[in-house]
Amino acid sequence: MNARFIAALTGAAFILSAGAAQAGTAEATKWVDSEFQPSALSKSEQMKEMEWFINAAQPFKGMEINVLSEGIPTHTYESKTLTKAFEEITGIKVNHQILGEGEVVQAVQTQMQTNRNLYDAYINDSDLIGTHSRLQLAVNLTDWMAGEGKDVTNPMLDVDDFIGKEFTTGPDGKLYQLPDQQFANLYWFRKDWFDRADLQKQFKDRYGYDLGVPVNWSAYEDIAEFFSVHVKEIDGKKIYGHMDYGKRAPDLGWRMTDAWLSMAGMGSKGQPNGVPVDEWGIRMEAGSCNPVGASVSRGGGANSPAAVYAIRKWDEWLRNYAPPGAASYDFYQSLPALSQGNVAQQIFWYTAFTASMVAPKSDGNNTVDDAGKPLWRMAPSPHGPYWQEGQKLGYQDAGSWTLFKSTPVDRRKAAWLYAQFVVSKTVDVKKSHVGLTFIRDSTINHQSFTDRAPNLGGLVEFYRSPDRVLWSPTGINVPDYPKLAQIWWQQIGDVNSGAFTPQQAMDRLAAEMDLVMSRMQAADEKAKIYGGCGPRLNDEVDPSVWLNKPGSPKAKLSNEKPQGETIAYDELIKRWAN
Numbered sequence: 001m002n003a004r005f006i007a008a009l010t011g012a013a014f015i016l017s018a019g020a021a022q023a024g025t026a027e028a029t030k031w032v033d034s035e036f037q038p039s040a041l042s043k044s045e046q047m048k049e050m051e052w053f054i055n056a057a058q059p060f061k062g063m064e065i066n067v068l069s070e071g072i073p074t075h076t077y078e079s080k081t082l083t084k085a086f087e088e089i090t091g092i093k094v095n096h097q098i099l100g101e102g103e104v105v106q107a108v109q110t111q112m113q114t115n116r117n118l119y120d121a122y123i124n125d126s127d128l129i130g131t132h133s134r135l136q137l138a139v140n141l142t143d144w145m146a147g148e149g150k151d152v153t154n155p156m157l158d159v160d161d162f163i164g165k166e167f168t169t170g171p172d173g174k175l176y177q178l179p180d181q182q183f184a185n186l187y188w189f190r191k192d193w194f195d196r197a198d199l200q201k202q203f204k205d206r207y208g209y210d211l212g213v214p215v216n217w218s219a220y221e222d223i224a225e226f227f228s229v230h231v232k233e234i235d236g237k238k239i240y241g242h243m244d245y246g247k248r249a250p251d252l253g254w255r256m257t258d259a260w261l262s263m264a265g266m267g268s269k270g271q272p273n274g275v276p277v278d279e280w281g282i283r284m285e286a287g288s289c290n291p292v293g294a295s296v297s298r299g300g301g302a303n304s305p306a307a308v309y310a311i312r313k314w315d316e317w318l319r320n321y322a323p324p325g326a327a328s329y330d331f332y333q334s335l336p337a338l339s340q341g342n343v344a345q346q347i348f349w350y351t352a353f354t355a356s357m358v359a360p361k362s363d364g365n366n367t368v369d370d371a372g373k374p375l376w377r378m379a380p381s382p383h384g385p386y387w388q389e390g391q392k393l394g395y396q397d398a399g400s401w402t403l404f405k406s407t408p409v410d411r412r413k414a415a416w417l418y419a420q421f422v423v424s425k426t427v428d429v430k431k432s433h434v435g436l437t438f439i440r441d442s443t444i445n446h447q448s449f450t451d452r453a454p455n456l457g458g459l460v461e462f463y464r465s466p467d468r469v470l471w472s473p474t475g476i477n478v479p480d481y482p483k484l485a486q487i488w489w490q491q492i493g494d495v496n497s498g499a500f501t502p503q504q505a506m507d508r509l510a511a512e513m514d515l516v517m518s519r520m521q522a523a524d525e526k527a528k529i530y531g532g533c534g535p536r537l538n539d540e541v542d543p544s545v546w547l548n549k550p551g552s553p554k555a556k557l558s559n560e561k562p563q564g565e566t567i568a569y570d571e572l573i574k575r576w577a578n
Helices: 003-010 018-022 025-033 043-056 073-090 101-114 126-135 141-146 197-207 217-231 250-264 305-321 336-340 351-357 409-422 425-435 447-455 459-464 466-470 481-496 502-527 543-547 569-577
Strands: 064-070 093-099 121-125 178-190 345-350 376-379 396-402
Touching: 025 043, 025 073, 043 073, 043 409, 043 425, 064 073, 064 101, 064 409, 073 093, 073 178, 073 351, 073 409, 073 425, 093 101, 101 121, 101 250, 101 481, 121 126, 121 409, 126 396, 126 481, 178 351, 178 409, 197 217, 217 305, 217 345, 250 305, 250 481, 305 481, 305 502, 336 351, 345 351, 351 376, 351 425, 351 459, 376 569, 409 425, 425 447, 447 459, 459 466, 459 569, 481 502
Parallel strands: 064 093, 064 121
Antiparallel strands: 121 396, 178 345, 178 376, 178 396
Protein backbone atom coordinates (compact mmCIF):
# COMPACT_ATOMS: atom_id res chain seq x y z
CA MET A 1 0.00 0.00 0.00
CA ASN A 2 1.23 3.53 -0.78
CA ALA A 3 3.09 4.82 2.28
CA ARG A 4 1.30 8.16 2.05
CA PHE A 5 -1.95 6.41 2.90
CA ILE A 6 -0.59 4.88 6.12
CA ALA A 7 -0.90 8.11 8.08
CA ALA A 8 -4.60 8.16 7.27
CA LEU A 9 -5.01 4.88 9.13
CA THR A 10 -3.64 6.29 12.36
CA GLY A 11 -6.00 9.21 12.85
CA ALA A 12 -8.70 7.43 14.82
CA ALA A 13 -7.84 9.03 18.15
CA PHE A 14 -10.05 11.72 19.61
CA ILE A 15 -7.91 14.74 20.42
CA LEU A 16 -9.39 17.49 22.56
CA SER A 17 -7.57 20.66 21.61
CA ALA A 18 -7.78 24.21 22.89
CA GLY A 19 -9.64 25.12 19.69
CA ALA A 20 -12.17 22.38 20.34
CA ALA A 21 -12.70 23.52 23.91
CA GLN A 22 -13.51 27.07 22.86
CA ALA A 23 -15.51 26.35 19.68
CA GLY A 24 -18.77 28.25 19.37
CA THR A 25 -20.62 31.42 18.42
CA ALA A 26 -17.81 33.88 19.11
CA GLU A 27 -15.49 32.00 16.78
CA ALA A 28 -18.18 31.80 14.10
CA THR A 29 -18.81 35.55 14.36
CA LYS A 30 -15.10 36.22 13.86
CA TRP A 31 -14.96 34.14 10.68
CA VAL A 32 -18.23 35.50 9.28
CA ASP A 33 -17.10 39.08 9.85
CA SER A 34 -13.68 38.57 8.30
CA GLU A 35 -13.07 35.62 5.98
CA PHE A 36 -16.57 34.64 4.87
CA GLN A 37 -17.35 37.77 2.88
CA PRO A 38 -18.83 38.24 0.37
CA SER A 39 -21.59 35.65 0.74
CA ALA A 40 -24.91 34.77 -0.87
CA LEU A 41 -26.37 35.02 2.64
CA SER A 42 -26.77 38.01 4.93
CA LYS A 43 -24.61 37.98 8.05
CA SER A 44 -27.60 37.01 10.16
CA GLU A 45 -28.35 34.13 7.80
CA GLN A 46 -24.70 33.09 7.90
CA MET A 47 -24.78 33.04 11.69
CA LYS A 48 -27.96 30.98 11.64
CA GLU A 49 -26.18 28.41 9.45
CA MET A 50 -23.08 28.47 11.67
CA GLU A 51 -25.21 27.97 14.79
CA TRP A 52 -26.61 24.84 13.22
CA PHE A 53 -23.07 23.53 12.60
CA ILE A 54 -22.06 24.32 16.17
CA ASN A 55 -25.00 22.38 17.59
CA ALA A 56 -24.81 19.46 15.15
CA ALA A 57 -21.08 19.03 15.86
CA GLN A 58 -21.45 18.73 19.64
CA PRO A 59 -21.35 14.88 19.72
CA PHE A 60 -18.12 14.92 17.67
CA LYS A 61 -16.31 17.77 19.40
CA GLY A 62 -12.64 16.88 19.81
CA MET A 63 -12.65 14.30 17.03
CA GLU A 64 -9.86 14.31 14.43
CA ILE A 65 -10.83 13.17 10.92
CA ASN A 66 -8.99 12.65 7.62
CA VAL A 67 -10.17 13.65 4.15
CA LEU A 68 -8.48 13.56 0.75
CA SER A 69 -8.60 15.58 -2.47
CA GLU A 70 -6.46 16.39 -5.49
CA GLY A 71 -4.46 19.59 -5.66
CA ILE A 72 -6.14 22.62 -7.23
CA PRO A 73 -6.42 26.14 -5.71
CA THR A 74 -9.93 25.45 -4.39
CA HIS A 75 -8.78 22.47 -2.35
CA THR A 76 -5.66 24.27 -1.17
CA TYR A 77 -7.93 26.97 0.27
CA GLU A 78 -10.07 24.34 1.96
CA SER A 79 -7.02 22.54 3.36
CA LYS A 80 -5.24 25.63 4.68
CA THR A 81 -8.06 27.99 5.62
CA LEU A 82 -11.43 26.28 5.90
CA THR A 83 -10.13 23.44 8.07
CA LYS A 84 -8.94 26.04 10.57
CA ALA A 85 -12.31 27.80 10.49
CA PHE A 86 -14.19 24.54 10.87
CA GLU A 87 -12.14 23.46 13.87
CA GLU A 88 -12.50 26.82 15.59
CA ILE A 89 -16.25 26.89 15.01
CA THR A 90 -17.14 23.21 15.62
CA GLY A 91 -14.26 21.72 17.60
CA ILE A 92 -13.67 19.02 14.96
CA LYS A 93 -10.11 18.86 13.62
CA VAL A 94 -9.76 17.98 9.93
CA ASN A 95 -6.59 16.75 8.26
CA HIS A 96 -7.38 17.66 4.64
CA GLN A 97 -4.65 15.94 2.65
CA ILE A 98 -3.86 16.80 -0.96
CA LEU A 99 -2.38 14.31 -3.44
CA GLY A 100 -2.27 13.96 -7.22
CA GLU A 101 -5.44 12.97 -9.03
CA GLY A 102 -4.13 9.49 -9.81
CA GLU A 103 -3.28 8.90 -6.15
CA VAL A 104 -6.76 10.00 -5.10
CA VAL A 105 -8.30 7.46 -7.49
CA GLN A 106 -5.87 4.83 -6.15
CA ALA A 107 -6.90 5.56 -2.57
CA VAL A 108 -10.60 5.39 -3.46
CA GLN A 109 -10.06 2.10 -5.27
CA THR A 110 -8.03 0.68 -2.36
CA GLN A 111 -10.71 1.58 0.18
CA MET A 112 -13.39 0.01 -2.03
CA GLN A 113 -11.37 -3.18 -2.55
CA THR A 114 -10.25 -3.67 1.05
CA ASN A 115 -13.09 -2.08 3.04
CA ARG A 116 -10.38 -0.48 5.19
CA ASN A 117 -11.08 3.09 6.23
CA LEU A 118 -8.18 4.98 4.68
CA TYR A 119 -9.98 8.34 4.76
CA ASP A 120 -13.25 9.45 6.31
CA ALA A 121 -14.35 11.25 3.12
CA TYR A 122 -13.02 11.98 -0.35
CA ILE A 123 -13.43 14.71 -2.91
CA ASN A 124 -13.71 12.18 -5.69
CA ASP A 125 -14.55 13.10 -9.29
CA SER A 126 -18.14 12.45 -10.31
CA ASP A 127 -16.64 10.46 -13.20
CA LEU A 128 -17.05 7.51 -10.83
CA ILE A 129 -20.83 7.88 -10.62
CA GLY A 130 -21.35 4.73 -12.70
CA THR A 131 -18.99 2.84 -10.38
CA HIS A 132 -20.47 4.11 -7.12
CA SER A 133 -24.07 3.55 -8.15
CA ARG A 134 -23.30 -0.04 -9.24
CA LEU A 135 -20.95 -1.26 -6.53
CA GLN A 136 -23.02 0.31 -3.74
CA LEU A 137 -19.90 0.78 -1.62
CA ALA A 138 -20.37 4.54 -1.49
CA VAL A 139 -23.11 5.98 0.70
CA ASN A 140 -26.35 6.78 -1.09
CA LEU A 141 -26.61 10.41 0.01
CA THR A 142 -30.31 10.74 -0.77
CA ASP A 143 -31.15 8.00 1.71
CA TRP A 144 -28.39 9.05 4.11
CA MET A 145 -29.71 12.61 4.38
CA ALA A 146 -33.24 11.37 5.06
CA GLY A 147 -32.19 8.56 7.41
CA GLU A 148 -29.04 7.77 9.34
CA GLY A 149 -27.39 11.10 8.52
CA LYS A 150 -30.44 13.30 9.00
CA ASP A 151 -29.20 14.70 12.32
CA VAL A 152 -26.02 15.94 10.63
CA THR A 153 -27.57 17.19 7.37
CA ASN A 154 -27.70 20.98 7.10
CA PRO A 155 -31.30 22.20 6.64
CA MET A 156 -29.86 25.14 4.65
CA LEU A 157 -27.82 22.88 2.30
CA ASP A 158 -30.21 23.50 -0.64
CA VAL A 159 -29.21 20.64 -2.95
CA ASP A 160 -31.21 22.17 -5.81
CA ASP A 161 -28.80 25.13 -5.82
CA PHE A 162 -25.93 22.86 -6.96
CA ILE A 163 -25.46 23.11 -10.73
CA GLY A 164 -23.80 19.68 -10.94
CA LYS A 165 -26.26 17.51 -9.04
CA GLU A 166 -27.28 15.81 -12.30
CA PHE A 167 -23.68 14.63 -12.67
CA THR A 168 -23.68 12.97 -9.25
CA THR A 169 -27.02 11.19 -9.58
CA GLY A 170 -27.09 7.48 -10.38
CA PRO A 171 -29.43 5.69 -12.80
CA ASP A 172 -31.64 4.95 -9.78
CA GLY A 173 -32.25 8.69 -9.32
CA LYS A 174 -30.29 8.78 -6.06
CA LEU A 175 -27.57 11.30 -5.19
CA TYR A 176 -24.25 9.55 -4.47
CA GLN A 177 -21.86 12.51 -4.36
CA LEU A 178 -22.10 16.21 -3.46
CA PRO A 179 -20.23 18.65 -5.76
CA ASP A 180 -17.42 20.64 -4.13
CA GLN A 181 -15.89 22.26 -7.23
CA GLN A 182 -16.47 22.28 -10.97
CA PHE A 183 -14.47 23.37 -13.96
CA ALA A 184 -14.89 22.88 -17.69
CA ASN A 185 -12.51 22.37 -20.57
CA LEU A 186 -13.04 25.33 -22.88
CA TYR A 187 -11.23 27.04 -25.73
CA TRP A 188 -8.61 29.67 -24.75
CA PHE A 189 -7.14 32.30 -27.06
CA ARG A 190 -5.12 35.51 -27.13
CA LYS A 191 -7.77 38.07 -27.94
CA ASP A 192 -5.21 40.85 -28.22
CA TRP A 193 -3.52 38.98 -31.10
CA PHE A 194 -6.79 38.00 -32.75
CA ASP A 195 -7.88 41.67 -32.68
CA ARG A 196 -4.83 42.94 -34.58
CA ALA A 197 -5.89 44.33 -37.95
CA ASP A 198 -2.71 43.17 -39.69
CA LEU A 199 -3.15 39.57 -38.53
CA GLN A 200 -6.86 39.62 -39.39
CA LYS A 201 -6.03 40.68 -42.94
CA GLN A 202 -3.28 38.09 -43.34
CA PHE A 203 -5.57 35.32 -42.11
CA LYS A 204 -8.50 36.38 -44.31
CA ASP A 205 -6.24 36.62 -47.37
CA ARG A 206 -4.80 33.14 -46.76
CA TYR A 207 -7.85 31.15 -45.59
CA GLY A 208 -10.79 33.08 -47.02
CA TYR A 209 -12.69 33.67 -43.77
CA ASP A 210 -12.37 35.83 -40.66
CA LEU A 211 -9.93 35.20 -37.83
CA GLY A 212 -12.11 34.61 -34.80
CA VAL A 213 -13.24 32.03 -32.26
CA PRO A 214 -13.18 28.68 -34.11
CA VAL A 215 -16.52 26.90 -34.27
CA ASN A 216 -15.10 23.71 -35.79
CA TRP A 217 -11.81 21.82 -35.74
CA SER A 218 -11.06 22.88 -39.31
CA ALA A 219 -10.84 26.50 -38.21
CA TYR A 220 -8.82 25.57 -35.12
CA GLU A 221 -6.31 23.75 -37.32
CA ASP A 222 -6.09 26.67 -39.75
CA ILE A 223 -5.46 29.09 -36.87
CA ALA A 224 -2.83 26.78 -35.39
CA GLU A 225 -1.05 26.60 -38.73
CA PHE A 226 -1.38 30.35 -39.24
CA PHE A 227 0.38 31.33 -36.03
CA SER A 228 2.96 28.51 -35.94
CA VAL A 229 3.93 28.38 -39.60
CA HIS A 230 3.14 31.81 -41.06
CA VAL A 231 3.19 34.41 -38.26
CA LYS A 232 6.00 32.71 -36.33
CA GLU A 233 6.93 35.77 -34.25
CA ILE A 234 5.09 38.55 -32.44
CA ASP A 235 6.99 41.48 -30.93
CA GLY A 236 10.23 39.64 -31.61
CA LYS A 237 9.17 36.54 -29.70
CA LYS A 238 8.72 33.05 -31.15
CA ILE A 239 5.06 32.05 -30.89
CA TYR A 240 2.96 28.93 -31.48
CA GLY A 241 -0.61 28.24 -32.58
CA HIS A 242 -1.42 25.34 -30.26
CA MET A 243 -0.73 23.90 -26.80
CA ASP A 244 -1.41 20.42 -25.45
CA TYR A 245 0.34 17.65 -23.55
CA GLY A 246 1.44 14.10 -24.30
CA LYS A 247 3.43 12.68 -21.39
CA ARG A 248 2.85 8.97 -20.95
CA ALA A 249 0.99 9.18 -17.64
CA PRO A 250 -2.53 8.56 -16.30
CA ASP A 251 -3.68 12.12 -16.97
CA LEU A 252 -3.05 11.52 -20.69
CA GLY A 253 -5.80 8.90 -20.57
CA TRP A 254 -8.21 11.23 -18.74
CA ARG A 255 -7.39 13.83 -21.38
CA MET A 256 -9.13 11.51 -23.86
CA THR A 257 -11.87 9.86 -21.80
CA ASP A 258 -12.91 13.21 -20.37
CA ALA A 259 -14.24 14.51 -23.65
CA TRP A 260 -11.83 14.49 -26.57
CA LEU A 261 -13.59 11.77 -28.55
CA SER A 262 -17.00 13.35 -28.03
CA MET A 263 -15.67 16.78 -29.02
CA ALA A 264 -14.75 15.19 -32.33
CA GLY A 265 -18.30 13.81 -32.55
CA MET A 266 -17.73 10.14 -31.77
CA GLY A 267 -20.69 9.66 -29.39
CA SER A 268 -24.45 9.85 -29.55
CA LYS A 269 -26.76 12.76 -28.91
CA GLY A 270 -27.94 13.18 -25.33
CA GLN A 271 -27.26 15.20 -22.19
CA PRO A 272 -25.48 15.05 -19.87
CA ASN A 273 -23.98 12.09 -21.78
CA GLY A 274 -24.64 10.39 -25.11
CA VAL A 275 -27.34 7.76 -25.39
CA PRO A 276 -26.66 5.00 -26.23
CA VAL A 277 -22.94 5.67 -26.93
CA ASP A 278 -21.12 7.90 -24.42
CA GLU A 279 -17.87 9.88 -24.65
CA TRP A 280 -15.81 6.78 -23.79
CA GLY A 281 -17.31 4.92 -26.75
CA ILE A 282 -19.23 2.54 -24.45
CA ARG A 283 -22.71 1.59 -25.59
CA MET A 284 -25.57 1.24 -23.10
CA GLU A 285 -29.10 1.20 -24.46
CA ALA A 286 -31.66 3.71 -23.18
CA GLY A 287 -33.52 2.41 -20.15
CA SER A 288 -30.83 -0.18 -19.38
CA CYS A 289 -28.02 -0.17 -16.82
CA ASN A 290 -25.95 -2.82 -18.64
CA PRO A 291 -23.10 -1.67 -20.93
CA VAL A 292 -22.90 -3.85 -24.06
CA GLY A 293 -19.47 -3.03 -25.49
CA ALA A 294 -16.88 -0.48 -26.57
CA SER A 295 -15.76 -1.97 -29.90
CA VAL A 296 -17.60 -1.08 -33.11
CA SER A 297 -18.15 -4.81 -33.60
CA ARG A 298 -20.34 -4.73 -30.47
CA GLY A 299 -22.03 -1.40 -31.21
CA GLY A 300 -19.55 0.83 -29.36
CA GLY A 301 -17.52 3.72 -30.72
CA ALA A 302 -14.08 3.52 -29.10
CA ASN A 303 -12.37 2.39 -32.32
CA SER A 304 -14.79 4.03 -34.74
CA PRO A 305 -13.66 6.39 -37.53
CA ALA A 306 -14.60 9.41 -35.39
CA ALA A 307 -12.49 8.18 -32.47
CA VAL A 308 -9.51 7.44 -34.71
CA TYR A 309 -9.86 10.88 -36.29
CA ALA A 310 -9.82 12.47 -32.82
CA ILE A 311 -6.61 10.71 -31.80
CA ARG A 312 -4.95 11.45 -35.13
CA LYS A 313 -5.66 15.17 -34.82
CA TRP A 314 -4.40 15.27 -31.23
CA ASP A 315 -1.13 13.70 -32.37
CA GLU A 316 -0.73 15.83 -35.52
CA TRP A 317 -1.38 19.12 -33.78
CA LEU A 318 0.96 18.27 -30.91
CA ARG A 319 3.74 17.41 -33.37
CA ASN A 320 3.22 20.25 -35.83
CA TYR A 321 1.99 23.32 -33.95
CA ALA A 322 2.82 23.08 -30.22
CA PRO A 323 5.99 24.41 -28.55
CA PRO A 324 8.98 22.06 -28.34
CA GLY A 325 8.71 19.86 -25.28
CA ALA A 326 4.91 19.96 -25.09
CA ALA A 327 4.76 16.26 -25.91
CA SER A 328 6.59 15.57 -22.63
CA TYR A 329 4.29 17.80 -20.54
CA ASP A 330 1.63 16.39 -18.27
CA PHE A 331 -1.68 18.01 -17.35
CA TYR A 332 -0.19 20.11 -14.56
CA GLN A 333 2.68 21.41 -16.72
CA SER A 334 0.88 22.25 -19.95
CA LEU A 335 -1.90 24.52 -18.81
CA PRO A 336 0.11 26.98 -16.69
CA ALA A 337 2.68 27.12 -19.52
CA LEU A 338 0.32 29.53 -21.27
CA SER A 339 1.36 32.24 -18.81
CA GLN A 340 4.67 32.47 -20.71
CA GLY A 341 2.69 34.34 -23.34
CA ASN A 342 3.93 32.51 -26.45
CA VAL A 343 0.80 30.53 -27.46
CA ALA A 344 -2.11 31.85 -29.54
CA GLN A 345 -4.78 29.33 -28.57
CA GLN A 346 -5.51 26.08 -26.75
CA ILE A 347 -8.43 23.84 -27.64
CA PHE A 348 -8.45 21.86 -24.38
CA TRP A 349 -7.98 24.38 -21.57
CA TYR A 350 -9.44 23.97 -18.09
CA THR A 351 -11.19 26.85 -16.35
CA ALA A 352 -9.62 25.62 -13.09
CA PHE A 353 -6.52 27.50 -14.24
CA THR A 354 -8.32 30.83 -14.48
CA ALA A 355 -7.03 31.85 -11.05
CA SER A 356 -3.39 31.45 -12.14
CA MET A 357 -4.05 33.06 -15.53
CA VAL A 358 -5.31 36.27 -13.89
CA ALA A 359 -2.28 36.52 -11.62
CA PRO A 360 -0.52 39.91 -11.89
CA LYS A 361 2.18 40.61 -14.41
CA SER A 362 4.63 41.04 -11.53
CA ASP A 363 4.20 37.32 -10.82
CA GLY A 364 5.52 36.45 -14.28
CA ASN A 365 2.14 36.17 -16.00
CA ASN A 366 2.61 37.50 -19.53
CA THR A 367 -1.04 37.14 -20.50
CA VAL A 368 -2.35 40.18 -18.59
CA ASP A 369 -1.73 43.85 -19.30
CA ASP A 370 -0.11 46.35 -16.95
CA ALA A 371 -3.48 46.98 -15.28
CA GLY A 372 -4.01 43.27 -14.67
CA LYS A 373 -6.70 42.86 -17.34
CA PRO A 374 -6.53 39.54 -19.23
CA LEU A 375 -5.22 39.70 -22.78
CA TRP A 376 -6.94 36.35 -23.37
CA ARG A 377 -10.50 35.06 -23.40
CA MET A 378 -12.23 31.70 -23.04
CA ALA A 379 -14.91 30.47 -25.41
CA PRO A 380 -16.81 27.25 -26.25
CA SER A 381 -14.78 24.31 -27.47
CA PRO A 382 -14.83 23.89 -31.25
CA HIS A 383 -16.26 20.59 -32.45
CA GLY A 384 -15.02 18.00 -34.94
CA PRO A 385 -16.70 17.00 -38.21
CA TYR A 386 -18.57 14.05 -36.69
CA TRP A 387 -20.27 16.24 -34.08
CA GLN A 388 -24.01 16.92 -34.33
CA GLU A 389 -26.37 19.28 -32.52
CA GLY A 390 -27.56 17.63 -29.33
CA GLN A 391 -24.21 16.09 -28.42
CA LYS A 392 -22.10 17.17 -25.46
CA LEU A 393 -19.36 19.59 -26.43
CA GLY A 394 -16.79 19.05 -23.71
CA TYR A 395 -15.92 17.89 -20.23
CA GLN A 396 -16.79 19.38 -16.86
CA ASP A 397 -14.91 18.14 -13.84
CA ALA A 398 -17.12 17.85 -10.77
CA GLY A 399 -14.95 16.96 -7.79
CA SER A 400 -17.53 15.75 -5.31
CA TRP A 401 -17.74 14.68 -1.70
CA THR A 402 -18.02 10.91 -1.44
CA LEU A 403 -18.63 8.88 1.71
CA PHE A 404 -18.01 5.14 2.00
CA LYS A 405 -19.90 2.54 3.98
CA SER A 406 -16.54 1.24 5.22
CA THR A 407 -16.10 4.43 7.27
CA PRO A 408 -17.41 4.12 10.86
CA VAL A 409 -20.68 6.01 11.22
CA ASP A 410 -19.43 8.53 13.80
CA ARG A 411 -16.42 9.44 11.65
CA ARG A 412 -18.62 9.52 8.55
CA LYS A 413 -20.99 11.96 10.26
CA ALA A 414 -18.15 14.26 11.33
CA ALA A 415 -16.72 14.20 7.81
CA TRP A 416 -20.15 14.91 6.34
CA LEU A 417 -20.35 18.01 8.53
CA TYR A 418 -17.02 19.24 7.15
CA ALA A 419 -18.09 18.47 3.57
CA GLN A 420 -21.26 20.51 3.98
CA PHE A 421 -19.35 23.32 5.68
CA VAL A 422 -16.96 23.88 2.77
CA VAL A 423 -19.82 23.94 0.22
CA SER A 424 -22.23 25.94 2.39
CA LYS A 425 -23.77 29.18 1.19
CA THR A 426 -21.98 30.90 4.07
CA VAL A 427 -18.55 30.24 2.56
CA ASP A 428 -19.12 29.36 -1.10
CA VAL A 429 -18.98 32.83 -2.68
CA LYS A 430 -15.65 33.58 -0.98
CA LYS A 431 -14.29 30.13 -1.80
CA SER A 432 -15.32 30.62 -5.43
CA HIS A 433 -13.49 33.94 -5.59
CA VAL A 434 -10.35 32.10 -4.51
CA GLY A 435 -10.60 29.01 -6.71
CA LEU A 436 -13.05 30.10 -9.45
CA THR A 437 -14.66 26.64 -9.57
CA PHE A 438 -18.39 27.30 -9.36
CA ILE A 439 -20.86 24.80 -7.88
CA ARG A 440 -23.89 26.94 -6.91
CA ASP A 441 -26.31 29.05 -8.93
CA SER A 442 -26.55 31.50 -6.03
CA THR A 443 -22.79 32.04 -6.25
CA ILE A 444 -22.59 32.37 -10.02
CA ASN A 445 -25.28 35.04 -9.97
CA HIS A 446 -23.86 36.97 -7.01
CA GLN A 447 -23.27 40.67 -7.61
CA SER A 448 -19.60 40.34 -6.69
CA PHE A 449 -19.07 38.16 -9.76
CA THR A 450 -20.91 40.63 -11.97
CA ASP A 451 -18.42 43.19 -10.74
CA ARG A 452 -15.43 40.91 -11.25
CA ALA A 453 -16.49 39.41 -14.60
CA PRO A 454 -14.44 41.83 -16.81
CA ASN A 455 -11.27 40.52 -15.18
CA LEU A 456 -12.04 36.81 -15.63
CA GLY A 457 -11.91 36.42 -19.40
CA GLY A 458 -15.45 35.12 -19.98
CA LEU A 459 -15.69 32.67 -17.07
CA VAL A 460 -18.72 34.30 -15.47
CA GLU A 461 -20.48 34.75 -18.80
CA PHE A 462 -19.97 31.07 -19.61
CA TYR A 463 -21.35 29.81 -16.31
CA ARG A 464 -24.36 32.10 -16.58
CA SER A 465 -25.09 30.95 -20.12
CA PRO A 466 -27.43 28.13 -21.17
CA ASP A 467 -24.49 26.59 -23.07
CA ARG A 468 -22.87 25.31 -19.88
CA VAL A 469 -25.04 22.14 -19.96
CA LEU A 470 -23.11 20.95 -23.04
CA TRP A 471 -20.08 20.24 -20.82
CA SER A 472 -20.39 17.20 -18.57
CA PRO A 473 -18.30 14.61 -16.68
CA THR A 474 -18.10 10.89 -17.40
CA GLY A 475 -21.55 9.37 -17.04
CA ILE A 476 -23.25 6.17 -15.99
CA ASN A 477 -22.22 4.05 -19.02
CA VAL A 478 -18.79 3.46 -17.44
CA PRO A 479 -19.30 0.52 -15.06
CA ASP A 480 -15.96 0.66 -13.21
CA TYR A 481 -13.97 3.84 -13.76
CA PRO A 482 -10.69 2.86 -12.02
CA LYS A 483 -10.41 -0.43 -13.90
CA LEU A 484 -11.20 1.02 -17.32
CA ALA A 485 -9.41 4.38 -17.02
CA GLN A 486 -6.00 2.78 -16.47
CA ILE A 487 -6.19 1.15 -19.91
CA TRP A 488 -6.31 4.40 -21.83
CA TRP A 489 -3.05 6.20 -21.22
CA GLN A 490 -0.75 3.39 -22.32
CA GLN A 491 -2.56 3.04 -25.65
CA ILE A 492 -2.62 6.78 -26.33
CA GLY A 493 1.03 7.00 -25.32
CA ASP A 494 1.86 4.43 -27.98
CA VAL A 495 0.49 6.81 -30.61
CA ASN A 496 2.60 9.69 -29.35
CA SER A 497 5.71 7.50 -29.34
CA GLY A 498 5.04 6.33 -32.88
CA ALA A 499 4.77 2.68 -31.87
CA PHE A 500 1.21 2.39 -33.19
CA THR A 501 -1.05 4.24 -35.59
CA PRO A 502 -4.22 5.82 -34.15
CA GLN A 503 -6.31 3.02 -35.67
CA GLN A 504 -4.10 0.29 -34.18
CA ALA A 505 -4.09 1.94 -30.77
CA MET A 506 -7.86 2.42 -30.67
CA ASP A 507 -8.47 -1.14 -31.88
CA ARG A 508 -6.33 -2.43 -29.02
CA LEU A 509 -7.98 -0.07 -26.56
CA ALA A 510 -11.51 -1.10 -27.54
CA ALA A 511 -10.58 -4.77 -27.36
CA GLU A 512 -9.04 -4.36 -23.90
CA MET A 513 -12.08 -2.45 -22.66
CA ASP A 514 -14.32 -5.26 -23.85
CA LEU A 515 -12.05 -7.82 -22.22
CA VAL A 516 -12.17 -6.03 -18.85
CA MET A 517 -15.93 -5.61 -19.16
CA SER A 518 -16.32 -9.33 -19.96
CA ARG A 519 -14.65 -10.09 -16.62
CA MET A 520 -17.01 -7.68 -14.90
CA GLN A 521 -19.90 -9.43 -16.60
CA ALA A 522 -18.78 -12.81 -15.31
CA ALA A 523 -18.39 -11.47 -11.77
CA ASP A 524 -21.76 -9.75 -11.89
CA GLU A 525 -23.58 -12.79 -13.23
CA LYS A 526 -22.00 -14.94 -10.54
CA ALA A 527 -22.26 -12.70 -7.46
CA LYS A 528 -24.15 -9.54 -8.46
CA ILE A 529 -21.01 -7.52 -7.70
CA TYR A 530 -22.37 -4.69 -9.83
CA GLY A 531 -25.91 -5.07 -8.56
CA GLY A 532 -27.07 -6.72 -11.77
CA CYS A 533 -26.00 -3.60 -13.68
CA GLY A 534 -22.65 -4.93 -14.87
CA PRO A 535 -21.81 -5.31 -18.57
CA ARG A 536 -23.76 -7.71 -20.79
CA LEU A 537 -21.66 -7.67 -23.94
CA ASN A 538 -23.22 -7.90 -27.37
CA ASP A 539 -21.97 -10.66 -29.63
CA GLU A 540 -19.40 -9.44 -32.13
CA VAL A 541 -20.50 -8.86 -35.73
CA ASP A 542 -18.84 -7.31 -38.75
CA PRO A 543 -18.28 -3.60 -37.90
CA SER A 544 -20.06 -2.57 -41.09
CA VAL A 545 -23.34 -3.79 -39.58
CA TRP A 546 -23.17 -1.09 -36.93
CA LEU A 547 -21.54 1.57 -39.11
CA ASN A 548 -24.40 1.35 -41.59
CA LYS A 549 -26.97 2.07 -38.87
CA PRO A 550 -28.04 5.62 -37.90
CA GLY A 551 -26.23 7.29 -35.03
CA SER A 552 -23.03 6.24 -33.28
CA PRO A 553 -20.81 4.44 -34.20
CA LYS A 554 -20.58 6.65 -37.27
CA ALA A 555 -19.18 5.68 -40.66
CA LYS A 556 -16.07 7.44 -41.94
CA LEU A 557 -16.76 10.79 -43.59
CA SER A 558 -15.53 11.35 -47.12
CA ASN A 559 -14.32 14.80 -46.04
CA GLU A 560 -13.00 15.13 -42.49
CA LYS A 561 -11.96 18.76 -43.01
CA PRO A 562 -14.95 20.88 -44.01
CA GLN A 563 -14.65 24.64 -44.45
CA GLY A 564 -13.40 26.42 -41.37
CA GLU A 565 -15.98 28.41 -39.44
CA THR A 566 -15.43 31.15 -36.83
CA ILE A 567 -17.51 33.55 -34.79
CA ALA A 568 -16.60 36.99 -33.48
CA TYR A 569 -16.05 36.94 -29.73
CA ASP A 570 -18.42 39.87 -29.15
CA GLU A 571 -21.17 38.01 -31.01
CA LEU A 572 -20.56 34.98 -28.84
CA ILE A 573 -20.92 37.02 -25.65
CA LYS A 574 -24.20 38.46 -26.93
CA ARG A 575 -25.47 34.93 -27.60
CA TRP A 576 -24.52 33.81 -24.10
CA ALA A 577 -26.28 36.82 -22.62
CA ASN A 578 -29.50 35.90 -24.43
